[in-house]
Amino acid sequence: MMAVHSVPDAFTTWECDRIVAAIAKMPTDEALLVGRNRDHNLRNAELVWMDDVGDLSWVMTRLIEVVSHSNNQQFDFDVREFAESPQIASYDAAKGGHFAWHSDIGNGPAAGKRKLTLVLQLSNPDTYDGGDLEIMPSAHILLANRAQGSVSVFPSFALHQVTPIKRGIRRSLTVWAHGPPFR
Numbered sequence: 001m002m003a004v005h006s007v008p009d010a011f012t013t014w015e016c017d018r019i020v021a022a023i024a025k026m027p028t029d030e031a032l033l034v035g036r037n038r039d040h041n042l043r044n045a046e047l048v049w050m051d052d053v054g055d056l057s058w059v060m061t062r063l064i065e066v067v068s069h070s071n072n073q074q075f076d077f078d079v080r081e082f083a084e085s086p087q088i089a090s091y092d093a094a095k096g097g098h099f100a101w102h103s104d105i106g107n108g109p110a111a112g113k114r115k116l117t118l119v120l121q122l123s124n125p126d127t128y129d130g131g132d133l134e135i136m137p138s139a140h141i142l143l144a145n146r147a148q149g150s151v152s153v154f155p156s157f158a159l160h161q162v163t164p165i166k167r168g169i170r171r172s173l174t175v176w177a178h179g180p181p182f183r
């Protein structure tokens with residue numbers, strides 16, 4: 001069954017705060033969508049690519065462990081590499097932050113090989129309203145754990161969205177695991 005694999009305490013709140021502090025100094029890109037379209041009806045967020053930030057290699061090490069464990073526990077997909085930098089997104093209520101229903105499998109050389117999507121909740125859920133990550137791995141919509149430090153892993157083809165944020169700022173880290181196309 002293609003559900004969502006949830007890891008409640010993948011990172012501590014202290015670790016999440018360290019990641020947010022490291023990216024706070026970086027200039028942001030306006031969110032580019034799969035296929036590099038800009039469409040604020042679909043997504044409004046600001047992005048930092050983790051590979052552009054100074055030493056966060058400990059984060060990548062942990063992300064690889066979590067994805068490997070989730071894949072072994074639940075998916076058993078043929079995943080072989082992390083072909084793209086993790087992305088840290090900020091959704092700001094003051095800017096209409098959201099991301100409408102989409103799948104992460106795109107047309108580019110890397111986006112076309114996405115097999116698993118991992119999302120880490122970087123923000124304390126008491127500091128924002130809305131901004132829910134909803135995932136539809138089958139006919140039902142699942143609400144991702146909002147707890148800071150929790151991780152949700154799901155097939156990259158599954159539709160998912162971030163509902164409009166109503167108060168505050170929500171930050172998330174997304175990383176994809178890649179492999180040969182499904183067949």
Ligand SMILES: O=C(O)CCC(=O)C(=O)O
Pocket residue numbers: 087089099104119133160162172173174
């Ligand atoms: O911010 C999130 O929770 C999801 C991000 C996302 O879906 C993506 O970057 O493709």
Ligand SMILES: [Fe+2]
Pocket residue numbers: 102103104117160
């Ligand atoms: Fe996505």
